[in-house]
Amino acid sequence: MYRITGPPNRIGITPGDVRGTVFIPERLGGCCCGWDGQYGPNLACAECGCPVATRVDDCGFWQVVWLEPDAVRPVAVAGPVQQVMDWDExxxxxxxxxxxxxxxxxxxxxxxxxxxxxxxxxxxxxxxxxxxxxxxxxxxxxxxxxxxxxxxxxxxxxxxxxxxxxxxxxxxxxxxxxxxxxxxxxxxxxxxxxxxxxxxxxxGRRLVPAARSIPADVRRDDSPPxxxxxxxxxxxxxxxxxxxxxxxxxxxxxxxxxxxxxxxxxxxxx
Incomplete structure (x- = not known):
């Protein structure tokens, strides 16, 4: 299995969340059934052609797209602001x-x-x-x-x-x-x-039924977790x-x- 290398502070997102990119054919090497990212960024911006991310989806790897920190930037979009959950949630x-x-x-x-x-x-x-x-x-x-x-x-x-x-x-x-x-x-x-x-x-303790101590209306057939x-x-x-x-x-x-x-x-x- 190859080790994915690259600059620090990259952001990983799911492949289905990527828009506006095209593959770089000469960088689509892989081990078996997909791409492992060993040849560097393999996704380019569809408009300007600059390498912007590395897609990894070969067998034995987590499927992910790593955004290159020097090639992308956050942009505000219209819509509701994501609500950040509280710690108790x-x-x-x-x-x-x-x-x-x-x-x-x-x-x-x-x-x-x-x-x-x-x-x-x-x-x-x-x-x-x-x-x-x-x-x-x-x-x-x-x-x-x-x-x-x-x-x-x-x-x-x-x-x-x-x-x-x-x-x-x-x-x-x-x-x-x-x-x-x-x-x-x-x-x-x-x-x-x-x-x-x-x-x-x-x-995580498993419950052991106590047949004579549990009322009939409380007994359940649910399987334990x-x-x-x-x-x-x-x-x-x-x-x-x-x-x-x-x-x-x-x-x-x-x-x-x-x-x-x-x-x-x-x-x-x-």
């Missing part, structure tokens, strides 16, 4: 898909947060709270950081939770503005809001790409972790 996405497997968006979102958490750790072991957060983060972070007693602590922080000081806070990232929940923690680890909300407020039947495995490629963008990997401890995951991207826990 954040969405929630279950951890499992209909097959009782871990959701792919979850694997990607947790991988991004793991890269932030690794940077915030400074190479020191981090204590992860019990419950859903531990299920998503603990196994991976314990395998990447050195053994021994934890020197830093991770805690959930955000809307609906009591305010408390912590060394590293796992906070929601607003789905519309991209801003992380403001808090006074020593370090902030942003997580996609729909995943954070599920971790913070969902009770799907829950993953395997250990969580974050997306290793997303983790590596996020780590590359976050900070220089010249620090020896961080470089060792990066090389370890890159050389064996599909080994446990990825």
């Amino acid at each position: 954040l969405p929630s996405t279950p951890s499992a898909d209909p097959r009782d497997c871990w959701s792919a968006p979850w694997e990607a979102a947790i991988a991004v947060a793991l890269a932030h958490l690794l940077m915030a750790s400074g190479g020191e072991r981090v204590a992860v709270p019990n419950g859903p957060v531990a299920e998503a983060f603990r196994r991976t972070i314990d395998s990447l950081l050195p053994p021994g007693p934890p020197k830093r602590h991770l805690a959930l922080a955000g809307p609906g939770l009591p305010t408390a000081g912590t060394e590293i806070a796992l906070v929601p990232r607003h789905p519309q503005t991209g801003e992380a929940w403001p808090c006074e923690a020593g370090a902030v680890v942003p997580l996609a809001a729909n995943v954070w909300t599920y971790l913070a407020f969902h009770d 799907p829950l993953p039947h395997s250990l969580f495995r974050p997306d290793g490629q997303v983790f590596l790409r996020t780590l590359e963008r976050l900070a220089p990997i010249r620090q020896p401890w961080l470089r060792r972790i990066y090389d370890q995951v890159k050389e064996r991207p599909y080994m446990d826990p990825f």
Whole structure:
């Protein structure tokens, strides 16, 4: 799989939201069934012909169009102003898909947060709270950081939770503005809001019917919500790409972790 390169601060949008562009034929290389963007911007403005974006839709890649920051600019359009949701209106996405497997968006979102958490750790072991957060983060972070007693602590922080000081806070990232929940923690680890909300407020315990204690008019035939039947495995490629963008990997401890995951991207826990 090729790694998509390009300038920082690019904006990714869905291919169906693109208008007024044409393909650049000589830049439509791909691996298998589509374009992977390895040859640079492959979409040009239909009016002036300038390269403006890179479309990626080959198999094994998320379908996305990356807008080139030096070639596009925001323009005000007529119509109603988009209403920004309040923090207490954040969405929630279950951890499992209909097959009782871990959701792919979850694997990607947790991988991004793991890269932030690794940077915030400074190479020191981090204590992860019990419950859903531990299920998503603990196994991976314990395998990447050195053994021994934890020197830093991770805690959930955000809307609906009591305010408390912590060394590293796992906070929601607003789905519309991209801003992380403001808090006074020593370090902030942003997580996609729909995943954070599920971790913070969902009770993943399965209910066991107690036939003799539940009134007949309360019994239901609804099936329980799907829950993953395997250990969580974050997306290793997303983790590596996020780590590359976050900070220089010249620090020896961080470089060792990066090389370890890159050389064996599909080994446990990825």
